Amino acid sequence: MNCLQKIIVVFLLFLLVGCTSETKKSPIDFYYWRSNYGINQTEKNTVDSxxxxxIYVRFFDVDKTADHIQPVGIIQNFDARKLPVNYIPTVFITNRTFLNTSKDQVKTLAKNVFNFINETAKKGNLNEFEEIQIDCDWTKSTRENYFLFLNELKHISNKKLSATLRLHQVKFKDKEGIPPLDKMVLMCYATENPTDQSENNSILDLNIAKDYLQNLNNYPIKLDVALPIYSWAIVTNHLGKIKLINSFSEQDLIGKPVKKIRNGFYEVEDDFFVEKFYVSKGFTIKVETISPELLVKTKSFLDTKLKNDYRLIYYHLDSKFLKTIPTEL
Structure with a gap:
C-alpha cells in the first residue's frame, strides 16, 4: 500500500467514525396534556413544519378515592378536526387505582375506560383511531392488577395498545415486571422529585438518567422515547413548604420583585401573585428549564442504547415551550 492509498484509507475511516457518532434523525410526535383543548397558529405551524x-392526547385521568374509581380531569372542547394528524387517546391512571382492587373490579375498569374513550372520541369528532396509550407509574405491589388491566383493555378494544415506561421501571425491571405489550414509550424525564430541594434539575438530569438506563438496550419491548420541553417553578416558603407551578418560565418573572441568587434561583423581595398563587417576601423560586443542548446530548446517549429506529415524542405541545426544540433533531 503506497502513501496515497494509506491517506485515503485513513480519510475513509475518519468519515465512518464521524457518521456513526452523529445523532440519528427520528420522526417527531407530541403529547397534548392540557385540559382545555385548543390549537393556536404557532402550534399548528410547528406540527406542519x-x-x-x-398526537398523544390525554383524554382523562382515572383515580380512586374512598374505594370509588372514576374519571377526573376530563379534556374539554376536544376537536380532532383542528389538526391533520393521527390522534392517539391517552389515559393517565394513578397507581393507587390498582391498590386493593379486586380482579373483577379491574376487568370492569378496562370496559369502563374503553367506553369512555369512545364517548370522548365521538364527542370530539375522532371517528377512527388505531391505538390507545395508558400512562401509569405502576409498582411491584400493583403490577399484577395493572398488567391484568392492560390484557383486558387490549382484548376488549381490539386496538394497538401502548403504555409509558419510567426510568426506575427500566433499571428495576426484574422487580417491577415487564408489561404484556408490544410497544412502550420511555419517559426520559422526571429524574428527581422536585420537592427534594436538590441543586439538580429535577425535570432532566442526564447523569441520573444514564445511571437508570445503563441496561436500556436489554429491555425486551420496542420503545419510542418521550423528551421534555416544558419548564416549571418550585416555590419554597419560610417553613420549607413547596408549591409546584407548571408551565412557568423565567420570562414570567420579568418585572416582578425578585432578586437572582444564582442560575435558576430567585429570592422574592416583595409580595406578588404567580399564576394565581400568592408569594411573600423571602420566598425562594427555583425555575427549572430544559435547553436544546441538553436534549441533543440526551438523544445522542439514547442512540447508543436503542439500536433500532424510534420515534421522538415531545412533552408537550404548547407554544410557550416550542422554542426549546433543537433544530438538529
Whole structure:
C-alpha cells in the first residue's frame, strides 16, 4: 500500500467514525396534556413544519378515592378536526387505582375506560383511531392488577395498545415486571422529585438518567422515547413548604420583585401573585428549564442504547415551550 492509498484509507475511516457518532434523525410526535383543548397558529405551524404524524392526547385521568374509581380531569372542547394528524387517546391512571382492587373490579375498569374513550372520541369528532396509550407509574405491589388491566383493555378494544415506561421501571425491571405489550414509550424525564430541594434539575438530569438506563438496550419491548420541553417553578416558603407551578418560565418573572441568587434561583423581595398563587417576601423560586443542548446530548446517549429506529415524542405541545426544540433533531 503506497502513501496515497494509506491517506485515503485513513480519510475513509475518519468519515465512518464521524457518521456513526452523529445523532440519528427520528420522526417527531407530541403529547397534548392540557385540559382545555385548543390549537393556536404557532402550534399548528410547528406540527406542519416538523411533519408531525401523531398526537398523544390525554383524554382523562382515572383515580380512586374512598374505594370509588372514576374519571377526573376530563379534556374539554376536544376537536380532532383542528389538526391533520393521527390522534392517539391517552389515559393517565394513578397507581393507587390498582391498590386493593379486586380482579373483577379491574376487568370492569378496562370496559369502563374503553367506553369512555369512545364517548370522548365521538364527542370530539375522532371517528377512527388505531391505538390507545395508558400512562401509569405502576409498582411491584400493583403490577399484577395493572398488567391484568392492560390484557383486558387490549382484548376488549381490539386496538394497538401502548403504555409509558419510567426510568426506575427500566433499571428495576426484574422487580417491577415487564408489561404484556408490544410497544412502550420511555419517559426520559422526571429524574428527581422536585420537592427534594436538590441543586439538580429535577425535570432532566442526564447523569441520573444514564445511571437508570445503563441496561436500556436489554429491555425486551420496542420503545419510542418521550423528551421534555416544558419548564416549571418550585416555590419554597419560610417553613420549607413547596408549591409546584407548571408551565412557568423565567420570562414570567420579568418585572416582578425578585432578586437572582444564582442560575435558576430567585429570592422574592416583595409580595406578588404567580399564576394565581400568592408569594411573600423571602420566598425562594427555583425555575427549572430544559435547553436544546441538553436534549441533543440526551438523544445522542439514547442512540447508543436503542439500536433500532424510534420515534421522538415531545412533552408537550404548547407554544410557550416550542422554542426549546433543537433544530438538529
Amino acid at each position: 416538523l411533519k408531525v404524524e401523531n
